[in-house]
Amino acid sequence: MSHTAHIRSHRKPRRSASKVAMRAGVAGGVLSTLAVAGASGSANAAEPVTQTLELPTLTADLATQVAQSADATQQAAANYALQAERDTAAAKAAKQAKADLADAKQKAEAKRKAAEEAARKKAAERASRSTERTTLSTSAGTGTSVGTSTGSSTATGSAAAVISFVKAQIGKAYVSGATGPSAYDCSGLVQTAFKQVGISLPRVSQDQSTAGTQVSLSNLQPGDILYWGGAGSAYHVAVYVGDGMFVGAQNPSSGVVEKPLSYDPPSGAVRVL
Structure with a gap:
């Protein structure tokens, strides 16, 4: 007998092939289940990810729309301001034209009156000369x-x-x-x-x-x-x-x-x- 025969072997006992196979099958099933669950979880988790990826696109479009709306508002305000300036200028021009017309009428009336006065004076002078000629002719006719x-x-x-x-x-x-x-x-x-x-x-x-x-x-x-x-x-x-x-x-x-x-x-x- 060997001097080591009485010492228990330190080696782990061998597992039978059937147990190993069974355990491998169980492990494979578990892993398969975990893989399916993981895949399912991944599939379920993919939906929020997809929404999150689309959010920046929606936000960018909204920002563009807001910017365009702001530009349109600013342009409308500028148009209103320009129209107001034009209306003010037109009103001012109309007022000036009215004043110029009144001034022109006043000057024309003054010229008309001056012409009438000049004509009246000339007529008076002609009448005076005519009277004097008549007087002189009468004096000559009487021998003066x-x-x-x-x-x-x-x-x-x-x-x-x-x-x-x-x-x-x-x-x-x-x-x-x-x-x-x-x-x-x-x-x-x-x-x-x-x-x-x-x-x-x-x-x-x-x-x-x-x-x-x-x-x-x-x-x-x-x-x-x-x-x-x-x-x-x-x-x-x-x-x-x-x-x-x-x-x-x-x-x-x-x-x-x-x-x-x-x-x-x-x-x-x-x-x-």
Whole structure:
């Protein structure tokens, strides 16, 4: 007998093949069950995963829609603001156009009134001249001689100097406001002529027509100042030079001329010499 025969073997007893096979089958079944359960669990767990994966896509679409809606809102607000600006500008333009129209009407009315007033004055002047012509014609018909009936036709002294001066200006130009030496207006010629003999006359026709003593047109003397229009409101003056003639700065087209009284009969006369 071996000296180790009495010692129990340290080896594990062998399992029978049937038990191993059974256990392997059980283990395989368990593993299969676990695999099926795992697969089933995986399949069941896949549904929330699929939903979770789709959520970002839905969120991105929603964000895009929100952004588009915000853009549309902003664009609508901009359109409303632009329309408001246009409406304000249109209202302002309409208001300005109304004011301009009112101003234009007011100016047109003022021009119309001025034209009517000018026409009225011209008509009054023509009527006055017509009246004076009628008076002179009547005087001539009754034998009254204008300028020669009682007064002297020959200028002497200061009157001669005035007449000599105005005749020397015949042919010079008529310029409104001019007092010589190359051009005159009607009152400028009269004022400058009397200044030659030391007499200072007012500058304008209205004042010159009342500067001296009023005399009748039938009793004129050389050197008298003739005026057209009313005394104090005369619109033209000239110098009587005798023999039914006068010298005056008539208008821009004729300048300084010598004309007979019948050419344009005066309204009255004053004597300062």
